[in-house]
Amino acid sequence: MxxxxxxxxxxxxxxxxxxxxxxxxxxxxxxxxxxxxxxxxxxxxWPRPMDTLLPFAIKLTASPGAMRRADLAPLRAAGLGDLAIHDAVQAIAYFNYINRVADGLGVDLEPEMAADPRDTRSPEPAGDTAGG
Amino acid sequence: MPWIQNIPPAAAEGRLKAIFDAAIQRAGKVFQILQVQSLSPRTLDASMRLYTASMHAPSPLSRAQREALATVVSRTNDCHY
Structure with missing residues (x-):
């Protein structure tokens, strides 16, 4: 994030x-x-078309099984064509994928990033040195 | 410390070294999200190609519009990184 x-x-x-x-x-x-x-x-x-793309992204992320053809209607009404809709879904899908890589493998934060306020990753349990 | 072994840039060889060298050329450093995938240069390379194609290639959506989507997805997933 x-x-x-x-x-x-x-x-x-x-x-x-x-x-x-x-x-x-x-x-x-x-x-x-x-x-x-x-x-x-x-x-x-949010200005158009982000006022339609952001709720679309949240729904596709939080409840993908609830997606329906009708979910594309607000995007089209905001002037987005098929390629724009496709590209939005690819971007949304990529981040759902890479978020799981990050959270499944316990990625380290970058030095410039604020600590995660909900961090349950530290302290490191004894013996869990991940081979590294 | 990540939960699995990571190969740091100084220890990278072969295909992994080439990917990390390109990352340093591009971004000045190797981000942790790349290092955490370092055990498999094959999937790391594919992952980065998909990232570039979906987030940086020409599109009807601007770079900032796509970054807004990236941020809201990560927020929805509670992915802090």
């Missing part, structure tokens, strides 16, 4: 400086990043 919140921050600044970016003038990038990291990411006033 922290790795890509930082990437969101740097990328959105670049796109706000470009004339062809998807963000409206005056977009509150800091507020958006804070919302993404919060327990209520949808409480922020």
């Amino acid at each position: 922290l790795a890509h919140a930082a990437d969101f921050r740097s990328e959105v600044v670049k796109e706000l400086g470009s004339t062809s970016g998807p963000w409206p003038a005056g977009f509150d990038a800091a507020g958006a990043e804070a919302a993404l990291l919060s327990a209520a990411p949808l409480s922020f006033a």
Whole structure:
């Protein structure tokens, strides 16, 4: 989460400086990043099409078996075509995959990352030195 | 410390060393999410190719839009990293 919140921050600044970016003038990038990291990411006033993509991503992640054809309708209504929908699903799916690699193997945090407030990984139990 | 053995960049050889050298060229360091996959250069390489293709390749979705999706997915999964 922290790795890509930082990437969101740097990328959105670049796109706000470009004339062809998807963000409206005056977009509150800091507020958006804070919302993404919060327990209520949808409480922020997301512009189109993110106001449809984010709830779609949360549903596909939290309850994939509940997905229905109708879940694509808001994305299409926001102007997204089939390739954009495909690319969104690939990005969502990749992070569901890599999150499980990280959490299944106990990835170390990067030095610049804040400690995980729910961290149950430390202290290391005696004898569990992972061969490394 | 991760829960399985990791091969650090200084000890990498062969295909793993090539992947890590490319990561240092690109990012200045080898992120822990790469090192935790170091026992299998084959799946590490495939994983990074899928990452690049889905997150960095040209798309109707901008880089920041895709990073927002990455962050909200990780938040939903409670994946702190």
